[in-house]
Amino acid sequence: MNKTGQRILIVCDSSRSLMDFRGKLIEQLVQHHEVYVFTPRITQQSVREKLALLKVGVYENELDGSNVSVFSDIRYIIQLYKLIKKLRPDVFFPYTFKPVIYGTVLAKLCRVKKITPMLTGLGYNFTPNAKKGLLSNITRKLLKFSLMNNRRLRIIFQNKDDYQTLLQHKILTAKHKVAVVNGSGVDLEHYEYAPPDIKNVSFLMISRLINAKGIYEYYEAARNIRLQHPNIQFKLIGAYGSNVDTISNELYSKIKSGKTITYLGEVDDVRPHIKDASVVVLPSYYGEGIPRCLLESMAMGRAIITSDSVGCRETIESALAANGFLVPVKNVTELVSKMKFYLSNSNAISSNGVNGLAFARKKFDVNLVNAEMLKIMQLN
Template sequence: MNQIAQKVLIACDSSKSLMDFRGKLVEAIARQHQVHVYTPRVSDPQFLEKLRSMQVEIHENELDGGTVSVFSDLRYITRLYKLMKTIKPDVFFPYTFKPVIYGTLLAKVCRIKSIIPMLTGLGYNFTSTSQKKLVSNITRRLLRFSLMQSKRLKIIFHNKDDYQTLLQQGILTAKHQAFIVNGSGVDLDHYTYAEPDTQNISFLMIARLINAKGIREYYEAAKNISSRFRGIKFKLIGAYGNNVDTISDELYASICSGDVIDYLGEVNDVRPYIQDASVIVLPSYREGMPRSLLEGMAMGRAIITSDAIGCRETVDTDSAVNGFMVPVKNVPELISSMEFYLHNRQAIRTYGISGLAFARKKFDVHMINAEMLKIMQLN
C-alpha cells in the first residue's frame, strides 16, 4: 500500500547544516511527501537549486541560532506561527535548540498532529563547566516547558546520554516518547576511502571556533608537538563568528597567526582536506554525534576524540581499534595520543580501515534515514 502524501515542515537554525547534515533525509522525505523548510537565508545558489529540484518549498528567516537577541527571536516566532497557520503541516520536524524550543511550542498551539523535535546535542548549555550560566539556565527552563509530554510529541536524540541527562534534570519523564538514532549518519558514497599519508603526517580538526569544541586544547597540543617534532602539520577548519561560546580574541589571534596551526576558515567541501590529513582530531567537551569524525572515518582516517558524551560513540571498543579517547580538557593525554601516531605510523592506516568498517556497520546514512522515516511514520 502506498504511503499517503503528507505535508512536512522542517525548521533549522542553519541553511548549511540543512544540506550538509540532513540533505539525504530531506531527499528521502521529498520522494513521497510535500516538504517545506523554514531556514535562515540561503546564500549558496547550488543549495537552492538542489532544494528546488526536489520540489522543496523554501521559507527564509533571519535567525542567528548562536546569539541571544529577544527581538530577533520574536520575529522568528511570529513568522513561524504564521507559516504553520498557512501551510497546516501534518508533521513538524525541528532540530537544534531555538527551532526545537520555539517550534515545538507553536506546533502544540497550532495543533499539528505529529511533532518530532530532534536534539542533535545538548552542547555547552549542559556542560558542567559552562560559563554562560544565565543563558544555560534559561535554555533548560524553556526546553522543559516546550517539551512537556504530549501524545503528539516524539523526541529524537543522537545518543543515549543526552536522553538520560534530560531525564535526570526533570526536563523529560519516562512517559515521553523518546528515540535514539546514531546521529545524522554519513553518506559512504560521497565520503569515500582514500589512502592516508603516513610519511608527511598532518592532523586536522573540523569544528566551529567555540570553547566547547576543544579549540584551545587542540592549539596547545599542536604547539607542544610542533616544538619537538619537525614537519608535522596541524590544520583547522571551521566558522568563526557570533556565538555566546566563541573562543577569546587572544586565542583567535594566535590561531590566525599561522605559527602553530594552519587555519582555513569555513569550506564548502571538507573531503579534499580530509584526504590530505593523516588523523582527524576533535577534543570536544560534549557532542550529539560528531559529524567531522564520521566523515573522517568514512574516508579511512584514524581519529582522536574525547571521552565525552557523543564523542565516545565514534570509537569502537568492541572489536578493532580505530582511535583514541582522551579525558575532556586533558592536553597531556591529547599530546600523548598524537605522539602515538608519530611513533606508530602504520597504525594510521590500520586504525583508519577499522574506522571505515565501523562507519559502515553503525553510521550509514541510508540505514539511519530509514529509521528516522519509521519514527516519523513517513515510510
C-alpha cells in the same frame, strides 16, 4: 510540488545544514510527500538550487541560532506560527535548540498531528561551566516547557547520554516517547575512502572556533609536538564568529598567525582536506549529538582522536577493532600522547582508518539512520 502523501515541515537554524546533514533524508521524503523548510537565509547558491531541483518549498527567516536577541526571536516565533497555520503540516520536524524550543510549542498550539523534534546535542547549555549561567538556566526552563509530554510528541536524540541528562534535570520524564538514532549518519558514497598519507603524518581539526570544542587543547597539543617535530602539520577548519563561547581574541590571533596551526577558515567541501590529513582530531566537551566531522573522517578511512565526552565517545569502537583513541576532557598531555603514538606507529593510522570505515558502514550509514527516521515519523 508532489501532491501525494503527507505534508512535512522541516525547521533548522542553519541553511548549510539542510543539505549537509539532512540532504539524503529530504531526497527520500520528497519521493512520496510534500516537503517544506523554514530556514535562515540561504547564502549558498548550491543549496538553493538543490532544494529547487527537489521541489522543496522554501521559506526563509533572519534567525541567528548562536546569539540572543529577544526582538529577533519574537519576530521568528510570529513568522513560524503563521507558517504552521498556513501549511498545516502533518509532520513537524525541527532540529537544534531554537527551532525545537519555539517550534514544538507552536506545533502543539496548532495541533500538528506528529511532532518529532531532534536534539542534535545539548551544546554549551549543559556543560559544567554553563550550569550556573543565567542564559543556560533560561534555556533549560524553556526546553522543559517546550517538551512537556504530549501524545503527538516523539523526541529524537543522537545519543543515550543526552536523554539521560534531560531525565536527570527533570526536563523529561519516563513517560515521554523518545527515540535514539546514530547521529545524522554519513553518506558513504559522497565521503569515499582514500588511503591516508603515513609517510608525512599530519593532523586536522574541523570545528567552529568555540572553547568547548577543544580549540585551546588542540592548539596547545600542536605547539607541544612542534617543539620536537617542527615539520608536522596541524590544520584547523571552522568558522570564527559571535557566540557565547567563542575563543578569546588572543588565542584567535595565535591561530591566525600560522606559526603553530594552519587555519583554513570555513570551507564548502571538507573532503579534500580530510583526504590530505592522516589523523582527524576533535577534543570536544561541547555536548555533541554525534560529531558529523568524525563520521565523515571515518567514512574516508581516517583514524580519529576525540574526547571521552557526550556524543564523541560514540565514534570510537572497542579495542578489538580500534579506530582511534578517546582522551580525557581538557587533558592536553593525553592528547599529545595519542598524537605521538601515531607519529611513532604510522601503520596504525592505516589500520585504524580501515576499522573506522567498517564501523561507519555498520552503524552510521545515512541510509540506516534515515530508515529509523522514517519509522519515527511514521512515514515508512
